[in-house]
Amino acid sequence: MLECLVVILQSFWLMLPAYVSNSSAVLVGGGKPVDLGRTFFDNKRIFGDGKTWLGLIGGIIIGMGVGSAQIVSLNIAKIYNYYNNFIPEFDTNTSFVVILFCLCFGAMFGDLLKSFVKRRLGIERGKKLMILDQLDFVLGAWLFLIIFSNDWFFRYFKLPHIIFILLVTPLFHRVVNMIGYKLGKKKVPW
Numbered sequence: 066m067l068e069c070l071v072v073i074l075q076s077f078w079l080m081l082p083a084y085v086s087n088s089s090a091v092l093v094g095g096g097k098p099v100d101l102g103r104t105f106f107d108n109k110r111i112f113g114d115g116k117t118w119l120g121l122i123g124g125i126i127i128g129m130g131v132g133s134a135q136i137v138s139l140n141i142a143k144i145y146n147y148y149n150n151f152i153p154e155f156d157t158n159t160s161f162v163v164i165l166f167c168l169c170f171g172a173m174f175g176d177l178l179k180s181f182v183k184r185r186l187g188i189e190r191g192k193k194l195m196i197l198d199q200l201d202f203v204l205g206a207w208l209f210l211i212i213f214s215n216d217w218f219f220r221y222f223k224l225p226h227i228i229f230i231l232l233v234t235p236l237f238h239r240v241v242n243m244i245g246y247k248l249g250k251k252k253v254p255w
């Protein structure tokens with residue numbers, strides 16, 4: 066029971082920078098689209114109007130900012146002896162900048178790639194593509210972590226964490242998009 070709780074808390078802690086990147090993009094996004102309105106060979110938009118420079122850059126900066134705050138609070142906890150080994154650290158072997166960048170850039174990259182795939186499949190901006198819509202940013206973050214900080218990824222992401230994250234992220238994603246919709250930032254609530 067206690068082990069389950071530890072896995073849940075660790076999973077949120079590990080994924081927080083990526084979650085924040087993905088959800089802040091909804092809040093700060095707008096303006097110039099990443100593809101600047103251009104189309105691909107199939108005459109459909111490269112990414113579409115849902116992917117903007119503001120969302121991309123803003124999401125990465127805010128996510129990395131929150132990750133940095135996590136590292137600072139860990140260091141403060143260490144000074145006051147509140148730290149214990151259950152709390153994953155972001156700066157073992159690989160530099161924390163690399164890890165945070167992988168989590169946040171990877172998340173935004175996954176989201177962008179998903180939109181690219183949707184456009185190629187002829188799915189319009191905002192129309193649903195089950196599973197990929199909800200897990201794009203998780204898979205993007207994991208891909209970059211596996212490539213650039215393999216040992217950090219496998220040190221902390223054990224099978225229970227991976228399963229928990231894959232199951233709970235769609236729920237979390239839904240809640241964030243509902244908020245974005247209510248705030249008028251998203252045209253559809255998913």
Ligand code: CTP
Nearest residue numbers: 090091094095115116117120121180190191192
């Ligand atoms: N957003 C943004 N820039 C990004 C990513 C997201 O501005 N790089 C904002 C957009 O306002 C977007 C919203 O976040 O509408 C939600 O993202 P998402 O659901 O991924 O986009 P959709 O509008 O559904 O478009 P798509 O069909 O391409 O997924």
Ligand code: MG
Nearest residue numbers: 191192198255
């Ligand atoms: Mg969407």
